[in-house]
Amino acid sequence: MSKKMKKPESLRLHVPEPKSRPGHSSDFGEMHLSPAGAIPRPAADAAESKLRELPYGLIRVLDDAGQACGEWAPALPTETLLKGLRAMMLTRAFDERMMRAQRQGKTSFYMKCTGEEAVAVAQAMALHPDDMLFPSYRQQGLLIARDWPILDMMCQLYSNSADRLKGRQLPVMYSVREVGFFSISGNLGTQFPQAVGWAMASAIKNDTRIAASWIGDGTTAESDFHHAMTFATVYRAPVILNVVNNQWAISSFQGIAGGESATFAARAIGYGMPGLRVDGNDFLAVYAATQWAAERARTNHGPTMIELYTYRAAPHSTSDDPNAYRPSDEAAHWPLGDPILRLKQHLIASGIWSDEQHAALQKEVEDQVKVAGREAERIGTLGSANPDPSTLFEDVFKDLPVHLRRQRDEMLGA
Amino acid sequence: MPTMNMIQALNSAMDVMMQRDDNVVVFGEDVGYFGGVFRVTAGLQKKYGQTRVFDTPIAEGGILGTAIGMGAYGLRPVVEVQFADYIYPAFDQLVSEAARLRYRSAGEFWAPLVVRTPCGGGIFGGQTHSQSPEGIFTHVCGLKTVMPSNPYDAKGLLIAAIEDDDPVVFFEPKRLYNGPFDGHHDRPLKAWSSHPTSDVPEGHYRIELGKASIVRPGNDVTVLCYGTMVHVCLAAAEEAGIDAEIIDLRTLLPVDVDTIEASVKRTGRCVIVHEATRTGGYGAELSAIVQEHCFWHLQAPIERVTGWDTPYPHALEWEYFPGPARVTAALKRAMEVA
Numbered sequence: 001m002s003k004k005m006k007k008p009e010s011l012r013l014h015v016p017e018p019k020s021r022p023g024h025s026s027d028f029g030e031m032h033l034s035p036a037g038a039i040p041r042p043a044a045d046a047a048e049s050k051l052r053e054l055p056y057g058l059i060r061v062l063d064d065a066g067q068a069c070g071e072w073a074p075a076l077p078t079e080t081l082l083k084g085l086r087a088m089m090l091t092r093a094f095d096e097r098m099m100r101a102q103r104q105g106k107t108s109f110y111m112k113c114t115g116e117e118a119v120a121v122a123q124a125m126a127l128h129p130d131d132m133l134f135p136s137y138r139q140q141g142l143l144i145a146r147d148w149p150i151l152d153m154m155c156q157l158y159s160n161s162a163d164r165l166k167g168r169q170l171p172v173m174y175s176v177r178e179v180g181f182f183s184i185s186g187n188l189g190t191q192f193p194q195a196v197g198w199a200m201a202s203a204i205k206n207d208t209r210i211a212a213s214w215i216g217d218g219t220t221a222e223s224d225f226h227h228a229m230t231f232a233t234v235y236r237a238p239v240i241l242n243v244v245n246n247q248w249a250i251s252s253f254q255g256i257a258g259g260e261s262a263t264f265a266a267r268a269i270g271y272g273m274p275g276l277r278v279d280g281n282d283f284l285a286v287y288a289a290t291q292w293a294a295e296r297a298r299t300n301h302g303p304t305m306i307e308l309y310t311y312r313a314a315p316h317s318t319s320d321d322p323n324a325y326r327p328s329d330e331a332a333h334w335p336l337g338d339p340i341l342r343l344k345q346h347l348i349a350s351g352i353w354s355d356e357q358h359a360a361l362q363k364e365v366e367d368q369v370k371v372a373g374r375e376a377e378r379i380g381t382l383g384s385a386n387p388d389p390s391t392l393f394e395d396v397f398k399d400l401p402v403h404l405r406r407q408r409d410e411m412l413g414a
Numbered sequence: 415m416p417t418m419n420m421i422q423a424l425n426s427a428m429d430v431m432m433q434r435d436d437n438v439v440v441f442g443e444d445v446g447y448f449g450g451v452f453r454v455t456a457g458l459q460k461k462y463g464q465t466r467v468f469d470t471p472i473a474e475g476g477i478l479g480t481a482i483g484m485g486a487y488g489l490r491p492v493v494e495v496q497f498a499d500y501i502y503p504a505f506d507q508l509v510s511e512a513a514r515l516r517y518r519s520a521g522e523f524w525a526p527l528v529v530r531t532p533c534g535g536g537i538f539g540g541q542t543h544s545q546s547p548e549g550i551f552t553h554v555c556g557l558k559t560v561m562p563s564n565p566y567d568a569k570g571l572l573i574a575a576i577e578d579d580d581p582v583v584f585f586e587p588k589r590l591y592n593g594p595f596d597g598h599h600d601r602p603l604k605a606w607s608s609h610p611t612s613d614v615p616e617g618h619y620r621i622e623l624g625k626a627s628i629v630r631p632g633n634d635v636t637v638l639c640y641g642t643m644v645h646v647c648l649a650a651a652e653e654a655g656i657d658a659e660i661i662d663l664r665t666l667l668p669v670d671v672d673t674i675e676a677s678v679k680r681t682g683r684c685v686i687v688h689e690a691t692r693t694g695g696y697g698a699e700l701s702a703i704v705q706e707h708c709f710w711h712l713q714a715p716i717e718r719v720t721g722w723d724t725p726y727p728h729a730l731e732w733e734y735f736p737g738p739a740r741v742t743a744a745l746k747r748a749m750e751v752a
């Protein structure tokens with residue numbers, strides 16, 4: 001009896017690798033894109049069990065010619081579209097100037113959101129002004145869309161004497177309670193369950209406001225993602241949990257976060273939560289998806305996770321050089337285009353906008369940034385107008401305890 | 415001997431160990447292709463391949479949990495937590511698991527892992543890129559805690575940590591990566607190349623864990639410090655014109671009690687300096703050790719110079735940082751008592 005013994009197979013470790021690295025040509029070849037208008041729009045109160053294909057599609061409204069297509073196309077007044085365009089352009093101009101300011105030594109650090117402007121701007125606009133936002137560091141567009149003065153943002157970036165955060169926080173770690181913008185943490189992902197908690201509180205108190213939060217593709221790996229998803233589904237919290245998949249987490253491509261074989265939106269299925277996957281560079285699609293999720297939350301149908309499929313066109317931060325880990329022309333090959341140019345194209349195709357008007361608006365937002373920039377610099381750049389040193393000890397607690405009072409006195413030489 | 419800065423010395427330690435022992439694996443956020451946000455693992459993936467040096471998902475708890483599993487299998491994981499400020503999601507795996515695995519299994523299982531993590535301020539990193547949480551880890555039974563202050567020690571200590579069969583939390587003062595820093599932030603940056611400790615042997619050598627180093631022998635007062643503060647204390651002693659004996663502890667746990675004791679008994683005075691916050695900090699432990707072992711030899715109260723008990727501020731970084739002026743004042747106070 002000679003039964004051939006099969007040699008047991010040696011195990012191998014799989015380590016995901018992006019399609020292209022520096023020195024190679026950029027490749028988004030196998031990206032599966034649903035055509036604009038292809039995905040049906042279910043009713044906002046549809047049962048979760050009927051929504052399980054959405055995480056594997058890609059909700060897109062704007063086609064290559066700039067036409068709004070399909071059931072997701074939102075009927076938005078011209079005024080809203082123009083406000084969105086302006087907010088995105090202002091966000092970009094702001095980013096350009098503040099990146100330069102950092103390079104000139106006016107502050108220590110900056111982070112742009114170039115290419116991702118539609119995410120924050122369209123989402124802020126699709127929500128109510130009093131809905132609560134729990135952002136990451138890359139949603140400066142939320143503040144701009146809520147008409148928060150960019151001068152105030154600049155003072156935070158310069159940690160100057162007019163900085164509402166008393167010079168304490170790293171630049172971009174804004175906090176603006178007045179417009180429902182939660183204090184940004186440097187520790188990734190912590191805001192996700194906090195947003196769920198805020199939404200649960202709103203439900204406990206029979207309020208009408210909902211919450212929304214944003215994390216990056218990379219951050220979905222943190223356990224706080226799981227905590228948020230679990231609590232949100234268990235308590236059917238009125239919250240929108242956004243994952244901004246901009247393909248990169250510093251030098252790690254989204255496959256390292258688990259995006260290689262399933263979409264991020266698909267994770268929602270396992271929790272029993274609807275998951276939408278949206279073209280994040282399509283202002284109309286982002287607006288529509290957010291509106292759908294907001295309506296669902298407002299009518300007690302619980303949370304939605306939205307994956308915003310986009311591309312981080314800029315370096316991770318001023319401390320980063322992406323040419324060290326991805327092809328330098330990769331942004332130019334991103335198949336979903338630029339959110340500002342796509343909305344512009346749509347507006348022109350709709351006959352309500354022109355190249356001339358666009359150029360004039362571009363100049364207008366740049367001037368606005370310039371004027372605010374000069375004023376912020378007049379107040380002070382980093383180190384030139386520091387907050388009063390004694391403020392260092394404030395706000396650790398509501399009241400200054402004795403040990404901190406002693407330390408303050410010691411510092412001031414009292 | 416080649417001249418290395420701290421980044422190169424740490425890189426060389428991992429390189430040497432990966433060459434000698436194919437159970438050594440290196441992983442963490444951005445450490446693979448990119449070589450780490452501070453470039454400490456640069457070139458290792460290219461040399462040793464993707465299954466020995468790789469990027470991980472952004473999940474510090476996951477990094478530590480899997481490192482423990484690999485350690486239990488028999489590997490020697492050397493993991494990076496990108497900033498010490500981001501070690502907290504891994505806290506449970508470190509404190510409840512890595513630290514106690516040997517004890518709770520009565521020696522059946524253990525996790526010979528090293529967690530490398532950049533700590534300390536001085537780079538305008540704000541409250542989430544500046545912390546010095548070493549005291550939290552020295553409080554945990556079962557973890558060794560190390561913080562080097564120069565390239566030569568960094569390499570020798572990291573090799574010893576990798577060869578150690580117990581978990582080691584290895585803090586790298588990021589302000590020292592590219593040059594010694596004495597706290598005079600307004601003066602031009604110095605490079606390691608002009609510092610004697612940048613002569614780093616290419617090959618394998620160890621600096622035993624638990625052994626302090628007397629970086630400046632002296633007779634008047636003992637200064638206990640580690641990390642960036644070693645350079646601050648050296649400058650302060652010089653500026654104060656005080657013949658201080660400056661001890662770089664290097665390993666905080668287990669700490670070199672013998673060296674501390676011999677010095678303080680001789681000088682009769684002691685100043686303790688760390689960048690971390692004060693209350694419940696590692697300095698409190700040092701102070702207790704000194705009074706337990708040297709009480710009858712002390713001629714002055716023990717002084718502590720530390721970061722203030724607040725989060726690390728952005729703009730007021732230098733008001734926060736315990737620089738040479740504060741250390742000098744403490745040295746003088748310690749000397750004033752007859």
Ligand SMILES: Cc1ncc(C[n+]2csc(CCOP(=O)(O)OP(=O)(O)O)c2C)c(N)n1
Binds near residue numbers: 187217219246496503
């Ligand atoms: C808990 C924690 N771990 C690590 C970091 C360091 N870090 C800052 S941003 C970042 C990448 C985040 O990528 P992603 O979530 O995709 O967001 P993106 O930057 O692309 O917007 C990392 C690793 C951190 N801030 N917090």
Ligand SMILES: [Mg+2]
Binds near residue numbers: 218245249
């Ligand atoms: Mg990302």
